[in-house]
Amino acid sequence: MSTRPEKPAEESGEKPTAVTTTKGAGASAEREPILEVRDLVKHFPLTQGILVKRQIGAVKAVDGISFDLYPGETLGIVGESGCGKSTVAKLLMHLERPTSGTIKYKGEDITHLSGRALREVRRNIQMVFQDPYTSLNPRMTVGDIIGEPFDIHPDVAPKGDRRRKVQELLDVVGLNPEYINRYPHQFSGGQRQRIGIARGLALRPEIIVADEPVSALDVSVQAQVVNLMEKLQDEFGLSYMFIAHDLSIVRHISDRVGVMYLGKMAEIGTDEQIYEHPTHPYTQALLSAVPVPDPEARDGRERIVLEGDVPSPANPPSGCRFRTRCWKATDKCAEEVPLLAVPETFAGQDTPAAHPSACHFAEEKAAVVAA
Numbered sequence: 001m002s003t004r005p006e007k008p009a010e011e012s013g014e015k016p017t018a019v020t021t022t023k024g025a026g027a028s029a030e031r032e033p034i035l036e037v038r039d040l041v042k043h044f045p046l047t048q049g050i051l052v053k054r055q056i057g058a059v060k061a062v063d064g065i066s067f068d069l070y071p072g073e074t075l076g077i078v079g080e081s082g083c084g085k086s087t088v089a090k091l092l093m094h095l096e097r098p099t100s101g102t103i104k105y106k107g108e109d110i111t112h113l114s115g116r117a118l119r120e121v122r123r124n125i126q127m128v129f130q131d132p133y134t135s136l137n138p139r140m141t142v143g144d145i146i147g148e149p150f151d152i153h154p155d156v157a158p159k160g161d162r163r164r165k166v167q168e169l170l171d172v173v174g175l176n177p178e179y180i181n182r183y184p185h186q187f188s189g190g191q192r193q194r195i196g197i198a199r200g201l202a203l204r205p206e207i208i209v210a211d212e213p214v215s216a217l218d219v220s221v222q223a224q225v226v227n228l229m230e231k232l233q234d235e236f237g238l239s240y241m242f243i244a245h246d247l248s249i250v251r252h253i254s255d256r257v258g259v260m261y262l263g264k265m266a267e268i269g270t271d272e273q274i275y276e277h278p279t280h281p282y283t284q285a286l287l288s289a290v291p292v293p294d295p296e297a298r299d300g301r302e303r304i305v306l307e308g309d310v311p312s313p314a315n316p317p318s319g320c321r322f323r324t325r326c327w328k329a330t331d332k333c334a335e336e337v338p339l340l341a342v343p344e345t346f347a348g349q350d351t352p353a354a355h356p357s358a359c360h361f362a363e364e365k366a367a368v369v370a371a
């Protein structure tokens with residue numbers, strides 16, 4: 001990871017007015033983000049009735065998320081199942097239309113692009129899916145699967161050149177180019193995910209959105225796929241948005257990490273800021289649940305057990321989304337939505353705790369030991 005970029009400036013808060021920027025370690029102020037997401041919202045309508053459908057509410061899957069992605073970096077997104085991670089990925093890929101908010105690619109607003117203009121942008125933003133067992137068409141050969149994007153963008157690989165290009169891609173992801181005529185069922189899970197990655201790389205994108213790319217794989221294979229992704233990032237200068245629920249894997253690959261809870265970003269910062277100096281109670285609880293192999297470190301930490309379940313995104317709590325499970329919650333938390341900004345306590349201080357955290361009572365918790 002020698003070519004890994006410097007960690008960039010932090011992104012904005014939830015609302016443009018609440019923007020508080022801190023510079024992460026070695027932040028480079030001049031670098032422009034490749035992707036800027038502001039106040040992104042996706043509400044899925046809840047309807048009732050068979051013949052006449054009436055909207056009776058909405059699932060607030062993503063409810064005002066802002067972040068930047070910088071060239072060559074990996075932004076990890078973590079959070080429990082149902083917090084809206086996949087919906088963010090789908091919004092970035094234009095697989096879902098946002099209810100509101102904006103997505104900018106290299107400064108251009110791409111939120112509502114369609115047709116040819118969208119195809120051009122989409123070429124630069126590709127996705128790697130979670131489950132390599134279901135995301136590859138079992139009736140297509142590996143060559144057809146990897147080469148399919150060339151049908152939409154024939155300029156990248158003219159017909160006569162496709163076989164060679166696909167074989168090159170197989171080689172790049174560590175598969176034997178002679179496997180080009182095989183079918184997905186002839187490969188193991190890890191190999192299938194390599195095929196998915198090769199397909200994602202076919203159009204030479206700048207950004208890869210990877211939604212739980214290793215969750216469906218055996219632990220022993222996960223590291224190989226993550227290492228491959230790191231190698232490809234360095235080789236092709238890719239920016240990754242790496243979505244996962246496994247905190248250890250996210251830490252391993254990410255330059256910065258965003259923690260999501262119930263459709264909102266709870267905390268965002270460099271991997272050191274989030275894992276060693278978390279200030280949001282939710283992040284602290286998540287980290288305290290990560291298994292620690294070292295018995296001494298394990299004994300020294302406080303295990304935070306959260307009460308209750310995650311509330312329904314169709315009926316989220318007022319104020320802070322996390323307050324119903326938070327040991328610090330007060331009336332203020334029910335009344336005021338905490339903005340994602342550097343907490344006042346740390347503002348202007350040269351401390352890793354000074355990073356955006358959406359908590360009225362953000363503070364470091366010394367007992368938390370990151371894995």
Ligand SMILES: Nc1ncnc2c1ncn2[C@@H]1O[C@H](COP(=O)(O)OP(=O)(O)OP(=O)(O)O)[C@@H](O)[C@H]1O
Nearest residue numbers: 044059060061080081082083084085086087088313
């Ligand atoms: N098409 C849809 N219609 C209605 N609700 C949806 C739709 N897609 C997602 N949701 C809901 O939005 C919420 C967020 O889902 P999402 O898949 O983004 O979460 P996630 O964090 O990726 O979880 P997981 O890791 O389990 O996939 C969930 O409550 C889910 O049920």
